[in-house]
Amino acid sequence: MARELDTYRGKRDAGRTPEPVPDARPLPAGNGDTFVIQEHHARALHWDFRLERDGVLVSWAVPKGLPLDPKTNHLAVQTEDHPLEYAAFAGDIPAGEYGGGHVIAWDHGTYEREKWTEREVKVVLHGSRISGRYVLFRTRGKRDWMIHRMDPPPRPGWRPVPALVQPMQAQPAGALPAAAEDALWGYEMAWDGERAVVYVDGGRIRTLDGADREVTAAYPELRPLGAAMGSVSAVFDGEIVAFDATGQPSTDRLEQRRTAGTPAAIGRLVTAAPVTYLIFDLLHLDGEPLIDVAYAGRRRRLDELGLAGPSWQTPPYFPGGGVAGLRASQEQGLAGVVAKRQASTYRAGRQSGDWLIVAGHGR
Ligand code: MN
Numbered sequence: 001m002a003r004e005l006d007t008y009r010g011k012r013d014a015g016r017t018p019e020p021v022p023d024a025r026p027l028p029a030g031n032g033d034t035f036v037i038q039e040h041h042a043r044a045l046h047w048d049f050r051l052e053r054d055g056v057l058v059s060w061a062v063p064k065g066l067p068l069d070p071k072t073n074h075l076a077v078q079t080e081d082h083p084l085e086y087a088a089f090a091g092d093i094p095a096g097e098y099g100g101g102h103v104i105a106w107d108h109g110t111y112e113r114e115k116w117t118e119r120e121v122k123v124v125l126h127g128s129r130i131s132g133r134y135v136l137f138r139t140r141g142k143r144d145w146m147i148h149r150m151d152p153p154p155r156p157g158w159r160p161v162p163a164l165v166q167p168m169q170a171q172p173a174g175a176l177p178a179a180a181e182d183a184l185w186g187y188e189m190a191w192d193g194e195r196a197v198v199y200v201d202g203g204r205i206r207t208l209d210g211a212d213r214e215v216t217a218a219y220p221e222l223r224p225l226g227a228a229m230g231s232v233s234a235v236f237d238g239e240i241v242a243f244d245a246t247g248q249p250s251t252d253r254l255e256q257r258r259t260a261g262t263p264a265a266i267g268r269l270v271t272a273a274p275v276t277y278l279i280f281d282l283l284h285l286d287g288e289p290l291i292d293v294a295y296a297g298r299r300r301r302l303d304e305l306g307l308a309g310p311s312w313q314t315p316p317y318f319p320g321g322g323v324a325g326l327r328a329s330q331e332q333g334l335a336g337v338v339a340k341r342q343a344s345t346y347r348a349g350r351q352s353g354d355w356l357i358v359a360g361h362g363r
Contacts, residue, residue, distance in 0.1 A: 003054045007080035011098040019093060020085040035125060036087040036108040037066070042101040045203040045227045049076065049147070051111060051123065056081040058121075060145060064202025065231050066130055067149050068287065069160045074202070076136055076147040106231065122150075130154070158287040161201045161233045165283050165291065166349030167210055168237075170338050173356035176322040177339055186295060186342050187318045187325035188280055190335040190357055192249050193239030194258065196277060200234045203227050218257065221270050221311040222277050228309055236302075237281035237346075242273050248333055277312040283346060291346035295354075298346070322358075330360040 014021035036057065038048040047065040050057035060076040067074045090105040109127035116122075119138040125131055132151040139146055177185050195210030196219075205226040207216045216222075219240060242253035253273040260266045282302035283291050290298050299317055307314045317340070318325050325337045336359040344354035 003056045003058075003081055005056060005081060005083055008082055011080070013097070017093050017097045018091050019089055020083055033110045033112070034087065034108065035111045035123070035127070037106040037127070037130065038090070039065075039104040039106040039230055040099065040101060041103070041227060042093075042099050045230075047106060047231070048079070050082055050087065051121070052084065052087070053116070055084065057084060057086055060136065060147070062147060064204065066134065066147060068130075068153050068158065070149045070152065072160065073146040073148045076145040078143045078145055104230075153287070155287070159284070159289050160287075161199055161235060161284060162289070164208070164212060165197060165235055165237075165346075166212060167195055167197055168347045168349070168355060169351035170355035170357040171351055171353050173339070173358050176326060176337075176358050177356065179323075182322050183320040184342055185320065185322060185339045186299065187320075187322050188338045188340065189315060189325075189329050189332070190338050190359075191239045191241045191278055192251060192335045193241035193278065194254060196238060196240045197283075198222065198225065198236045198238070198277065198279075200226050200229045200232070200236070202233075203230060217263070218260065218266060219275055219277075220266065221274060225277065225307075225309060225312050228307075232286050233284070234282065234286070234305075235284035236277075236279045237283055238277055238279040240275050240277055242275045275311065279307055279312060279314045280317070281346070283348075291348060294343050294345060295340050296342040326358060326360060334360065336360040 009021060012019060012021050032052055034052045036050045040046055040048050044063065046061045046063045048059055049062050049066065050059045059079045059082050061079050062074055062076045064074045087108060090103050092102050093100050107127040107129040109125060111126065112124040114122040114124065121136040124133045132149055132154060134147055134149055136145050136147050138144070196215070197208050199206040203226045205216065205222060206214065207219060207222060209215045241249045242257055244250040244253060254275070256273050257269055257275055260269050279302065282298050285301060290301065296319065302314060319342060322337065322339060329337050336357060339356040339358060341354040347354065
């Protein structure tokens, strides 16, 4: 393979982008053993995987990032060779320029080359965030490759994002837990929304409703939650709520969203009846299953993520104080509270007395 940077230069104007645009002088020669991964928030999030070779960075755009699971191969699209100086680049490529968007230095390090042919590249990476043996192999044309991890997952106990965690259901209760037990419970507002479990993997989300039906396309405003998580995988439990102009949850607006059939109708309603995903539980985080962790611990891990975006929020929960919680719910015109036993684990797909839904008196 001849290595040159004409394609790279042709796509960029040094006056308009902060990326390095070297002129046609001889290429700098490095040690030939470095790699870099840049997280690139372009129109579609991807990770640029670059291996130094013959004085340039041979590059692939990997939409979901390098797989950690040897059972899952990821698409890797070969892009133009980049100059060695690009390894140090992080920052913003202006909107409208080629690859416009934010670039984060995700990892870099050295690699050992085990094999390098026109259609197969086998390397061992030594980075700070990612290490291990990977093989890239060409599948179709010159650009389409797959990347496969040949080593076991990076740490013992690491688990891929589960395909399905059925939501735990609350039991209707006529009253709050007894006052003597109040401190053992945590309280959340009841939102009367649509139950939704969101799976985040490789910067992409999948949204399933309370009956495990895929509703991802119905709520496009949740998609940036995937990019906001970057390379961190997660499973969230929560409710999708359509607030009206006064800030009250609107069941009418939510119903419009649920029944909007076509992408055009959905697109109109994103503006007219936007939704917010209210996240109240964290069932998996970065390779770690959390359903056997107590509710209070899951909530702490969730709150530490500090998730707040244009279309998602993490509403607070109150450890103890059921009476005040129920009063606050009524004052805000909400449906009531959900009491959750702080020591309880997540009972997927089950209705459990560890979660109680207590209706407010005003409804
Ligand atoms: Mn890129």
